Amino acid sequence: MNDRSREDGKLRYPRARRQDLVEDLHGMPVADPYRWLEELDSDETREWIEAQNRLTFGYLEKLPRRVEIRKRLQELWDYERFGVPFRKGTRYFYFHNDGLQNQSPLYWSEGLEGEPRLLVDPNTLSTDGTVAIGPVAVSEDGKLLAYAVSSSGSDWREVRVREVDTGRDREDHLKWMKFSTLSWTHDGRGFFYSRYDEPEEGLTYKGANYFHKIYYHGLGSPQCEDTVVYERPDRKEWLFHSSVTEDGRYLVVMVHSGTQRENGVFLLDLERPDAGMVELLAEFDAEYVYAGNRGALFYFLSDLEAPRRRVITVGLEKGACSLRTLIPESGDVLEHATLVGGRLVACYLRDACSAVRFFEPDGSAVGDLDLPGIGSVHGFGGRFDDPETFFFYTSFSVPGSIYRLDMRSLRYALFREPELGFDPEEYETSQVFYSSKDGTRIPMFLCHGKGIERNGENRVLLTGYGGFGASITPGFSVPPLVWMEMGGIVARPNLRGGGEYGTEWHDAGRLSNKQNVFDDFIAAAEWLISEGYTKRANLAISGGSNGGLLIGACMTQRPDLFGACLPDVGVMDMLRFHRFTIGWAWTSDYGSPDDPEQFRALLAYSPYHNLRRGVCYPPTLVTTADHDDRVFPAHSFKFAAELQHAQTCGNPVLIRIETRAGHGASTPVSKRIEAWADKWAFVMGTQHLSPDAMTRGEPAGESRVGD
Numbered sequence: 001m002n003d004r005s006r007e008d009g010k011l012r013y014p015r016a017r018r019q020d021l022v023e024d025l026h027g028m029p030v031a032d033p034y035r036w037l038e039e040l041d042s043d044e045t046r047e048w049i050e051a052q053n054r055l056t057f058g059y060l061e062k063l064p065r066r067v068e069i070r071k072r073l074q075e076l077w078d079y080e081r082f083g084v085p086f087r088k089g090t091r092y093f094y095f096h097n098d099g100l101q102n103q104s105p106l107y108w109s110e111g112l113e114g115e116p117r118l119l120v121d122p123n124t125l126s127t128d129g130t131v132a133i134g135p136v137a138v139s140e141d142g143k144l145l146a147y148a149v150s151s152s153g154s155d156w157r158e159v160r161v162r163e164v165d166t167g168r169d170r171e172d173h174l175k176w177m178k179f180s181t182l183s184w185t186h187d188g189r190g191f192f193y194s195r196y197d198e199p200e201e202g203l204t205y206k207g208a209n210y211f212h213k214i215y216y217h218g219l220g221s222p223q224c225e226d227t228v229v230y231e232r233p234d235r236k237e238w239l240f241h242s243s244v245t246e247d248g249r250y251l252v253v254m255v256h257s258g259t260q261r262e263n264g265v266f267l268l269d270l271e272r273p274d275a276g277m278v279e280l281l282a283e284f285d286a287e288y289v290y291a292g293n294r295g296a297l298f299y300f301l302s303d304l305e306a307p308r309r310r311v312i313t314v315g316l317e318k319g320a321c322s323l324r325t326l327i328p329e330s331g332d333v334l335e336h337a338t339l340v341g342g343r344l345v346a347c348y349l350r351d352a353c354s355a356v357r358f359f360e361p362d363g364s365a366v367g368d369l370d371l372p373g374i375g376s377v378h379g380f381g382g383r384f385d386d387p388e389t390f391f392f393y394t395s396f397s398v399p400g401s402i403y404r405l406d407m408r409s410l411r412y413a414l415f416r417e418p419e420l421g422f423d424p425e426e427y428e429t430s431q432v433f434y435s436s437k438d439g440t441r442i443p444m445f446l447c448h449g450k451g452i453e454r455n456g457e458n459r460v461l462l463t464g465y466g467g468f469g470a471s472i473t474p475g476f477s478v479p480p481l482v483w484m485e486m487g488g489i490v491a492r493p494n495l496r497g498g499g500e501y502g503t504e505w506h507d508a509g510r511l512s513n514k515q516n517v518f519d520d521f522i523a524a525a526e527w528l529i530s531e532g533y534t535k536r537a538n539l540a541i542s543g544g545s546n547g548g549l550l551i552g553a554c555m556t557q558r559p560d561l562f563g564a565c566l567p568d569v570g571v572m573d574m575l576r577f578h579r580f581t582i583g584w585a586w587t588s589d590y591g592s593p594d595d596p597e598q599f600r601a602l603l604a605y606s607p608y609h610n611l612r613r614g615v616c617y618p619p620t621l622v623t624t625a626d627h628d629d630r631v632f633p634a635h636s637f638k639f640a641a642e643l644q645h646a647q648t649c650g651n652p653v654l655i656r657i658e659t660r661a662g663h664g665a666s667t668p669v670s671k672r673i674e675a676w677a678d679k680w681a682f683v684m685g686t687q688h689l690s691p692d693a694m695t696r697g698e699p700a701g702e703s704r705v706g707d
Helices: 043-060 066-077 478-485 503-507 515-530 546-557 583-590 596-605 634-646 669-686
Strands: 006-008 011-013 022-025 028-031 086-088 091-097 106-110 117-120 131-138 144-151 157-163 169-177 190-195 213-218 227-231 238-244 250-257 263-269 278-281 288-294 297-302 310-317 320-327 333-340 343-350 353-359 365-369 376-379 388-394 401-406 411-416 427-435 441-449 460-463 489-493 539-544 564-568 620-625 653-658
Touching: 011 043, 011 653, 043 634, 043 653, 043 669, 066 478, 066 669, 091 131, 117 144, 169 190, 190 238, 213 238, 227 263, 250 288, 263 288, 278 310, 297 333, 310 333, 320 343, 353 376, 427 515, 441 478, 441 515, 460 515, 478 489, 478 669, 489 515, 515 539, 515 546, 515 596, 539 546, 546 564, 546 596, 564 669, 620 634, 620 669, 634 653, 653 669
Parallel strands: 288 333, 460 489, 460 539, 539 564, 564 620, 620 653
Antiparallel strands: 006 011, 022 028, 086 091, 091 106, 106 117, 131 144, 144 157, 157 169, 190 213, 213 227, 238 250, 250 263, 263 278, 288 297, 297 310, 310 320, 333 343, 343 353, 353 365, 376 388, 388 401, 401 411, 427 441, 441 489
């Protein structure tokens, strides 16, 4: 790192070597000066990481409100959190966190009101809380638990089997499981799972070089004796998620091609396994989500000829299958459906808020569930003959509560509710609609303390996602609450690319339409300013993963619009994302850089490639983890290095690199508290920067294409 140093304001950025690397991609010269940062374990990269963290933490430690914010985050995070219970045999199982535990332990009780007994505490499996458990599966009699363990946030899992009565692990130990479910046979002698062959070392592992296989593990046998149930070496991109039906007769296999919405459904008759796998729905012409079965009649949620989804049944008749509509598509988006308690429970989204309806198994309507408020629900699991089910309800200002629903009367009662360190009544949520660049009407939630004024001075946190059909619905989180306690507004638009309005909404924000997502987000920022909620200097933007890409793209397209930027674990190099970890699977949403037309669309918004010399970019804190094997850390490394190189004013550009952490919710609570304290302190610390010092209008400079 000896070719250049930079000093912007009081910050001297670590020296980062710029390679003279220019490639001809589809007839266009494209520079990649920081490709060496893709070698995560090289001495040069590790030196760069250490130098960046020294600079970043040295800066953050001097911020006046950092300790205060961290303390308040810790106080508010210290509340009980309950998972939705599920029953096996006479026993109930559920996750429970007493407040500040890094990971949530798994408990069980004999009967619903039985004394809770600890089954697995992942906090005892590491000293720093970086070991998490999940998925888990309990045998039908409730006596055995198969549970997966991951370390440092990795997607790789190891599986063990624990005796519920004794709490002791058996000798079973499985490795190399990834993107898999666990599902027991009803005799309790073993379970199904999916895995890869042992991969090559390093985070540059590419799933397309291997392929998913479904295995059956016989209890007590070594993994080398596990039986391959199904494999397709000719379709290396396929991922398998299998589950044994409630009656124990069939293995239902959901077959996904990467992250593509359209999937297949295969079926194995466990009474006649030698007959082989039946390709029940093999056209990959729509999305099919298994909702349950009654004998040889299978229920699926599907967007087949129904962009907002419907419920269909597929019946097996003399080796063939017949498909019919059970519950037609409605104006709301059907998000989830299950057969439980003699009914079919259908969960819908109405303008990104939950609505629940009940149907008889023949499709006739029964009625609606009157929810506790405007929010989100999930759960409703169980068996068809269960008298009860449970669901989880949350909103932006109300942490999750668990309700028990009587499936006969369809009445519910509060089962578990956390005690809070704040008054939810002090906050309010509204939903507004604004127009995007092309006139599309976009919904947005606004959350803040009651009585806030539109004085153009409020601090606003604008956050979004907009991809992979994921819906942004009301849900409680401590960091936004702390932001609101400090007088801020949280704005959450439902961008195209999500699933809030079904397949068409998703399609409008993917592939060649991806720019719509950025336009929607930019329009939200402009609306918040024009409507008097805030001003540019007080508008911070934040997003993670695909949302990190959102932040990177918007700040490169409109550096004049934002007061602070927080891109977290973002996909920043859109020309090489498919070469690392599971990135190859994202081409269904992004397109492939190997395709000339899609390459041009990707290059047009790729954050790393659209940073320009001589531009004053907003204060930016990039965050990532050096063990993230979902979004390759080099995305953030390269983007931060190039951003520091391009920055032309005194606005700080920092990267915070977490060690022994990965991607997602398995990150320990302690590390999440520290990270959010740093983010909020960073944003608050930028308020002293004069808006006049920030470039406004159309920025000058050139992109790095052919740099």
